[in-house]
Amino acid sequence: MDLQPAGKSACGNGGYTACETTRRADRASLSTDEDILEKLERRLGRLHARQRIGIEDDHESRVLNRGRNFFHPKKWRRNPAIIRSVLKLTGLYARARRNAERIQIRDNDIRLPGLPSSFDGFTLLQISDLHVDINEGAMQRLIELLPGLAYDLCVLTGDYRGKTYGPFGATIAGMARVCAHIDGPIYGVLGNHDSIRMVPALEELGIRMLLNEAETLERGDQRIHLTGIDDAHYYRLDNIEKAVSQLPGDEFSILLSHTPEIYRQAAHADFDLLLSGHTHGGQICLPGAIPITLESVMPRRMGSGLWKYRHMVGYTSVGVGASVAPVRINCPPEITLHRLRCAGANTADHAGETRRAGEKATLRR
Numbered sequence: 001m002d003l004q005p006a007g008k009s010a011c012g013n014g015g016y017t018a019c020e021t022t023r024r025a026d027r028a029s030l031s032t033d034e035d036i037l038e039k040l041e042r043r044l045g046r047l048h049a050r051q052r053i054g055i056e057d058d059h060e061s062r063v064l065n066r067g068r069n070f071f072h073p074k075k076w077r078r079n080p081a082i083i084r085s086v087l088k089l090t091g092l093y094a095r096a097r098r099n100a101e102r103i104q105i106r107d108n109d110i111r112l113p114g115l116p117s118s119f120d121g122f123t124l125l126q127i128s129d130l131h132v133d134i135n136e137g138a139m140q141r142l143i144e145l146l147p148g149l150a151y152d153l154c155v156l157t158g159d160y161r162g163k164t165y166g167p168f169g170a171t172i173a174g175m176a177r178v179c180a181h182i183d184g185p186i187y188g189v190l191g192n193h194d195s196i197r198m199v200p201a202l203e204e205l206g207i208r209m210l211l212n213e214a215e216t217l218e219r220g221d222q223r224i225h226l227t228g229i230d231d232a233h234y235y236r237l238d239n240i241e242k243a244v245s246q247l248p249g250d251e252f253s254i255l256l257s258h259t260p261e262i263y264r265q266a267a268h269a270d271f272d273l274l275l276s277g278h279t280h281g282g283q284i285c286l287p288g289a290i291p292i293t294l295e296s297v298m299p300r301r302m303g304s305g306l307w308k309y310r311h312m313v314g315y316t317s318v319g320v321g322a323s324v325a326p327v328r329i330n331c332p333p334e335i336t337l338h339r340l341r342c343a344g345a346n347t348a349d350h351a352g353e354t355r356r357a358g359e360k361a362t363l364r365r
Helices: 015-031 033-044 046-066 073-077 080-089 093-099 136-148 169-179 196-204 240-244 260-268 347-364
Strands: 104-112 123-127 153-156 186-188 207-209 213-219 222-228 253-256 273-276 305-309 312-316 334-342
Touching (some): 033 046, 033 196, 046 196, 080 093, 104 312, 169 196, 186 222, 213 240, 240 260, 260 273
Parallel strands (some): 104 334, 123 153, 153 186, 186 207, 253 273, 273 312
C-alpha cells in the first residue's frame, strides 16, 4: 500500500537471537552493497539493477528531507501517531488492533477454461503485504495458522517491509520466521515498500523471486507458467514484455504483481490469472467493507477479492499485515487458498478460446 509507516523494531520482544539476526542483516545491507549490485546486474541486467537502486536512493533522500517539514500534508496522512490518536479519540483503537491480528483463511475456487486437466485442484497459497517488522501480532498468528494448511506452492505478492526506506534487517529476520513454517516451493515478487537489495537475502530463505521472469510448473506431460514482475506502482520497473518473452507458445500462465493496477497490460498480454495485493482492501473501511481510499488507480471493484477483466481472472488480496500502523477497521486480514479448477466451455466459448490461443501464440513467439 502506498503509505509511509513508522517502523517498529522486531527486536523489542524477539529476544537475543532475533536481535542478532536483525543487526547482522542491517550490517550486511550496508557493507555489501557492491556485491549485491554485482549479483543483481548479472541476474537482471545492468540497466534494471541500477535504475531500481538509483530510484530507491532518490526516494530515501526525499523522504528524509520531507521528514523535516512537520506540516507536509502527506506526513499527517501517513503518520502512525496521528492515526492512533484519531482511533483512540473515537474509541476504536483497541478494536482496530485486535482486528489486525484476526487473520481469515479464504478458500477461493477459480474455474479456468484454459487450465490443463492435470492441474485441476492445484492449490496456491497467497500471502501478501506482510509488513513483518510492524505487524508482530499478525505475524505470530500467521505462524500459528500455516502448519494446518494444504497447498501445492506458496506465492508472496510483495511488501515484506514496513517502511519504504532504510535498513531491512528486521524484515529479513521476520521473513525467516514466517518461511520456516511454509511447506513446498515459495515464489515472490517485490512491492513498493521493498528494496531490490533484499532479493539475495530473501532467496537465501528459499523464496524464488521473480523480477520480470517466468518459471514453468509441470505435472506429468502438462505444464503451466508462473510469471512475476517488479513493482509497477511506485518504481514502475515492471516489464511484462520481457517476462512474456520467456514463455513458450499459448500455454496457461499466471502473473504475480504486487499491484493490480497493471490489469490492462496483463489481460492484453493474454495472462489467464493475475494475483496481486497492495491495496489492503482499504485497511480502514466504512461499514460494509467500503474502502475510504485504495491508494491505487483502478476500478474500485478490483480493490479486493475476485474480479474479471476481459478473459482474465484476477484476485486482489487485502493482505495479512497492515500498513503505517497495525490497525484495521471493517477489513480483516487474510491469507488465501486459490484452488484452480478446469471449467468446461460451450461452443461459443471454445471458439473464443481457440481465437485467443492463436493470438497468444503469436504474441509469445
